[in-house]
Structure formats: C-alpha cells, structure tokens
Amino acid sequence: MGFWVPHRIVGLDIGTDTIKAVQVTTGFKGNVITGFAKKKRDGNRSEDPVAALSAEIRSMLDEGSMEGDVFVSSISCNCVAVRNLRLPFPNLNKVRQVIKYEVESVLPFPLDDILVDFSVVDKRPKGGMDLLIMAVPKEVVERHLEVMKGAFIEPEVVDIDSASLFYCLETMEDDRKGRTISIIDVGVKKSSVCIVREGVLRFFRSIPVGGEAISKAISEELSISLGTAEDLKTKKGIILLEDLKYGDNAIERDRVDLRMSRAITQTLDRLKRDLALSFSFYGTLYSDEKVTEILLTGGTSSIGNIDKYFEREFDIKTSLFSPLQDIPNSIGDIGRSDESIMTGAMGLALGCAKRSGPGLNFRKEEYSFKRKYADIRKDLLFMLVGLSLVFSLFLGNLFTDRYLKESRYAKIKGEIRNVFTKTFPNVKNIVNEVQQMKNEIREEKGRGVSFHGLHGNISCSDILREVSVRIPAGKETKITRMRISNGNISIAGEAKSFDTVEKMKSSFKESRLLKKVEIKDAKMSTRKGVVSFDFKMTIVD
Numbered sequence: 001m002g003f004w005v006p007h008r009i010v011g012l013d014i015g016t017d018t019i020k021a022v023q024v025t026t027g028f029k030g031n032v033i034t035g036f037a038k039k040k041r042d043g044n045r046s047e048d049p050v051a052a053l054s055a056e057i058r059s060m061l062d063e064g065s066m067e068g069d070v071f072v073s074s075i076s077c078n079c080v081a082v083r084n085l086r087l088p089f090p091n092l093n094k095v096r097q098v099i100k101y102e103v104e105s106v107l108p109f110p111l112d113d114i115l116v117d118f119s120v121v122d123k124r125p126k127g128g129m130d131l132l133i134m135a136v137p138k139e140v141v142e143r144h145l146e147v148m149k150g151a152f153i154e155p156e157v158v159d160i161d162s163a164s165l166f167y168c169l170e171t172m173e174d175d176r177k178g179r180t181i182s183i184i185d186v187g188v189k190k191s192s193v194c195i196v197r198e199g200v201l202r203f204f205r206s207i208p209v210g211g212e213a214i215s216k217a218i219s220e221e222l223s224i225s226l227g228t229a230e231d232l233k234t235k236k237g238i239i240l241l242e243d244l245k246y247g248d249n250a251i252e253r254d255r256v257d258l259r260m261s262r263a264i265t266q267t268l269d270r271l272k273r274d275l276a277l278s279f280s281f282y283g284t285l286y287s288d289e290k291v292t293e294i295l296l297t298g299g300t301s302s303i304g305n306i307d308k309y310f311e312r313e314f315d316i317k318t319s320l321f322s323p324l325q326d327i328p329n330s331i332g333d334i335g336r337s338d339e340s341i342m343t344g345a346m347g348l349a350l351g352c353a354k355r356s357g358p359g360l361n362f363r364k365e366e367y368s369f370k371r372k373y374a375d376i377r378k379d380l381l382f383m384l385v386g387l388s389l390v391f392s393l394f395l396g397n398l399f400t401d402r403y404l405k406e407s408r409y410a411k412i413k414g415e416i417r418n419v420f421t422k423t424f425p426n427v428k429n430i431v432n433e434v435q436q437m438k439n440e441i442r443e444e445k446g447r448g449v450s451f452h453g454l455h456g457n458i459s460c461s462d463i464l465r466e467v468s469v470r471i472p473a474g475k476e477t478k479i480t481r482m483r484i485s486n487g488n489i490s491i492a493g494e495a496k497s498f499d500t501v502e503k504m505k506s507s508f509k510e511s512r513l514l515k516k517v518e519i520k521d522a523k524m525s526t527r528k529g530v531v532s533f534d535f536k537m538t539i540v541d
Contacts, residue, residue, distance in 0.1 A: 008034070010068030011348030012057070012153070013161065015341075017041060017188035017212075018299075019057055021066050022342050024349035031171075031353050033329035036342055037064025050143070054150025061151070071155040072348040073148060075362070077162040077192055077206045079140045081107055083133040084285060085118075090127050092120075099133065107135050115141060115362045119163075121202050132201065134160065134360070141362050156369045157352055158362045161185075162192040162204040164344045165297070167351030168323040169196055182279070182291045183321060184310075185343065186300035188212045191271055195282055195291060203282050209271040211300035217263040222256065232260065234337075238304030239264055241312070264303060272313050279314075295321035297343045302336060323347075458513060458539065460484065466514070467491065470507040476500050484539075489514070491535040498522060501533045508537060515540050 013020045023035030039060035046052035060066070083106050087095060100116045107114065114135045122130040141158060148155055165183040178198065185192040187210045194204035211233070218237075219229035240261040279291050294316050296307055301320055311318035323346065324339050334342075351359065363369045413433075420433040424440050463484060471477050477500060481492040495501050501522050508517040514537045521534040 007069045007353075008067060009070045009072065009349045009352050010035075010061075010066060011164070011345040011350070011352070012071060012073040012155070013164070013342075013344035013348065014053070014057070014073070014147075015041075015187060015344075016190075018341060019060050020342050020345040021061060021064065022345040022349050023066055023068060024346070024353055026353045031327065031350060033324075033327055033331060033346065035064065035066050036331055036334070036338065037061065037066045038338070038341065039063070050147055051150055053147050057147070057151040057153070061153075070157075070352060071148075071153050072157040072159060072352045073144065073153075073155040074159045074161040074164060074344070074348055075136065075140055075144050076190075077160050077204060078190065079136055080160055081109070081114075081135040082204065083107070083135075084121075085131045085133050086124075086128060087131065088128045090123060090129055095129070095131070099131075103133050103135065109135060109137055113138055115364050115367070117360050117362060117364070119201050119360060121200060132203070136362050138367070141367050145363075145367060154369070156363070157348075157359070158367075159348055159351065159360050160204075160362075161344055162194045162206065163201065163360050164347030164351065165192065165194045165321075166196055166201045166204075166347070167354070168321070168343055168347035169295070170199065170354065171323055171350050172326045179293055180289055180291050181293045181295060182275075183295045183297065184275070186210055186271070186296065186298040186306075188299065191298070193275065193278055195278075197286075197289065202286065203278075205278055207271060207274040207278075209267065209274065211298075213270070214264050214267045214300065214303075217267045218260050221259050221263040233264075233303065236260070237264060237302070239268075239306060239309045241305055241308055265309065268306075268309060272310075276314075291316055294318040297321040297340050299337070299341045301340045463489065463513065463539065466511055467508075470511060471504060472500060472507075477504065487539045487541075489535075489537050489539065490520075491537075493533060494525060495531045495533060496529065498531055501531060504533075505535070508535065513540055514538070 007026045009024045009026065011022045011024070017040065019039045019041060021035070021037045022033060025032050025034040037060050039056060041056060042052065083103055085099075085103060085106075087098075087102065089095070095118070099118055100111055100114075103116065104111055114137055116133065116135045118134065119132045120129055121132050124130070144158060145155075162185075165185055169181065169183060180195065180197045182193060182195045189208070189210045189212050191207045191210055192204070193207060195202050214237075215226055215230040215233055218224075218233055219226045222229065222232075224232070236257070238257065238261060240258060282291070283289055291314075294310055294314065296310065296318065297320070300306070307318045307320055310316070320336070320340070321343060322339065323343065324334060327346075327350070416433045417430065420427070420430065420437055424437070427436065427440070430436065467482070467489075471479065476496045477493060478495075479491060479493040481490070483490045495504070501519065505517055505519055508514050517535065517537040519533060520536045521532070523532055524530070525532045
C-alpha cells in the first residue's frame, strides 16, 4: 500500500445468491466503513457463466460507486482441504519452504496442482508450532481470478470466506481471554463455521445446509412456491420456542406460523447435528476444549429466535454477531438484514487493513499479484510528495532557527551598546563595543592602578595597604577623603587629638613607599573633641 493518504480497501464476497462488497477506508483515525453494495445474482443459466458473473460484479460496483485502491476477494471453503500439522521448528520462513512437502501425504491432490497456505495455531514451549494447513486446487484460484479479471479487478489478496468471520471478530473490543467462540455464517446453500480461541483461528469447515434448504422445507410444508416461501421466511420467519404439537384441533393444526416454525427447526436440526460433530471433533483436536460461545451471522440469522434455538439445543451462550457496534461507518444506519450479509465482505476488507504480515493469501506461485506500473508510479508519487514535505519542513526549521538566532544576536548586541554608552559616555565613535570596552578598561587600569617607581610598578592596592597599616587602629581616626594624582597623595580625616595626628605623620615617614610627608592642615573641628587633619605626601620615585 502507498503512504501519506488514506487507502480504500474493498472486500468482495461472492455468495451463491448475493454478491456483497464493503469499502473500508484506512487513515490516521483508524478504519472506517465508507461503502456497502450488494446485488442479487441472476438465477438464469448463461452460456458463459464466468463472463455473466464478471458482469454482475462490475455492475454492482458501478451502481454502488464502489472504488478501491486495494481489492480483497475470497473463495469458498468448500474448495479448501484443511489439515492440522505440528512441525518441530518455529521459523516461519523455513515453514513456508517445507510446508507443501510436509502435507503431501495427507492431501487428496497432487502437489503440482495445489496452492498451500497456513495459519499458526500455537507455538510449543520447547520449540515447534501447531499449524492449520489449507490447500486449494490451482484451477479454483485460476477460475476465480478469471472472474475478477472480467470485472476489471486485480485482487491483491485471495482469502477464504470462513476466515473473513475471524477477521471481523478481531475488530471487536470485548475481552476474549479464556473464551472459545464459534462463528456460524448461515448462508444460502451452506453454513460456514470457524472456531476462534483467544484471538487465534483454530478450526473452520463448511456444512451444506443453509437458507435455501429452509425455504424448500417451508415450501413443502405449506404447499407454496419456493419464491413465496423465501419471501415468507424473510418477512415473517420465526421459531416458536414453546413446545406446541399437532393435536386434533384443526385450527392449531393449520396455524401457518406453527407449521413454518416446525419446517425451520427440522432443517436446523440437520445443521445442529453437523455442528455437534464439528464441536466434538474440535474437542478431540485440542485436548477436550469446548466451545463457550456461539455467534450467528448470515442472511438466515435474521429468522426470529434463531439464537435462542441454538442456545437451547447446545446449552451454549448464543447471540447475533454484530461487529458493526465496534466499527465506525460513514454510510448511516445499517439494518440487521444488511449487517448479517455484509460480515464476510467486511471481514475481508478489515483483515487486509489490519494485517501486519502476509496472512492467508492464495495468490501464490504463478498467480502471485504483480503490481501495475500505474500503481507503482502512484506510490512513487506519494513518496515523492512526502519527501518534498519533509524537506520543506527541514528548510523551514533551518530558516526559522537562523532567524531566531539572528534576532537574539541583535538583541544582545543592542544591550551591549546600551551598557557601553552608559559606562563610557564620552566615547562618541562606537564601532566595536566589546573591543572598545576592553581598550577603555585597559587604559583606565593603566591610568589609575599602577605607578612607576624605584622598585618597579607600585599598584594602587599597594598604596591602600600601606596607608591602612600606618593609620592607628581603633576608633581614634577616621579617613574622609583620599586622592592619588600624578604621584601625589592627599589624605583628609578626623582624629581624637593633635597627638594622634603627629603619630600618623611619624608612621607615614617610616614608609618605604612614601616621602615628603607634610601636615597641610590640622585644627579643632566644629565638633567637640575632634581634630581635622589634611596630609600631603609623595610616592617614592
């Protein structure tokens, strides 16, 4: 399948009485039923039945505006030989290589005349697998593909009609852990049966009893035509569960609903016997496992109380199969009669939409599906569009990232200039703020931080440390101003007494960094007990 766009998958169920098609559209929101079409088959015999069937299929699809990117069809399980097989190795690729030869001795066909596929039933704890093997004569697949070709359809998958019931069950959201479910599709000429345990298809078969046999029984019981009996069964068919029996009362004996009910149950009794044998055989195959639930579908399942009949006869929980309750659709309300006949086609489409691996498919060997050039070109186009979109997103992200970085750089640069102009307001010609700021800082350090002297460079911190050491400790002295300019130092402050000022003068004279220490001014302050002083001195050369 292609990428980037929703795909329309059409499941095609060719029944003996009605052709059904269901369109499922896949997308990011899951699978949605977007189309349903059906067409009653023409019962008249044709000189070319293949061409007639092809024309009916094409007509149905055209009338229902049913289009698909992928088609999935099925063949009847009547044509399929089913066997159970256990192999000692778990490798699926190896199984595919040897499977045909492993079943050669148990199949009624020559190897060259059959197509074989399988479903994994169980994986053994110590290695190996239990398999459900299906073999179909090549002529059956060839005839089926000829019908499809006449309807201008190229199915990618050719499955088995009974397996489609299993695919429908897979879509339901209820918990099936520990349950063994039998799905019975009561069709026109046959009833398809499949048994599923915990999401694994384990058994299926076909029983030659269906709705047509029930219509014939009603026709004979009521002495009416087959067409009238079919119409009566469809509109008023019901099983009367109360145990009424024929008596001497003529009114009771002639009751149409009672007689029709008995005709229905007599036919269903035949189906019941074959089902009981199937359930028993299943228990033999799988260590006495028992069916715990029955789901009914197919056109005949619309007969009133048919679910209650099976539940009473088998003492097993039975209900009508309603997969639509868990599958969204865009075609509006679907009645029970349509839901019961669309199950097969719907299962084929949903199975194809869901499958992560090859699944069952009898388009093998010389019948393998070969994609058309137009389909390949379309998928390549989708891929090209997707790659273009990804590349466009990449470029967009690249330019957006560049734009954001440039905007941030411009903002930081503006902040730097703002700091520079506030710090150095005298600089008018601003070219490179960072470099100019470095130069200004370097010049300030050169002007105010160091002085060339006898002992090399004397730093400002050296002078401050020297002055701090020479000033008496304690609260007797307070420095209010200190100025260093062109090698001269001026220190002003307050002291407790003139004696303290003299001691400071003597201490400054003892310094190796200072010379020409003079008291420029010393007098009593306006504040009581405080002497103001002003020293002048020079840094040694």
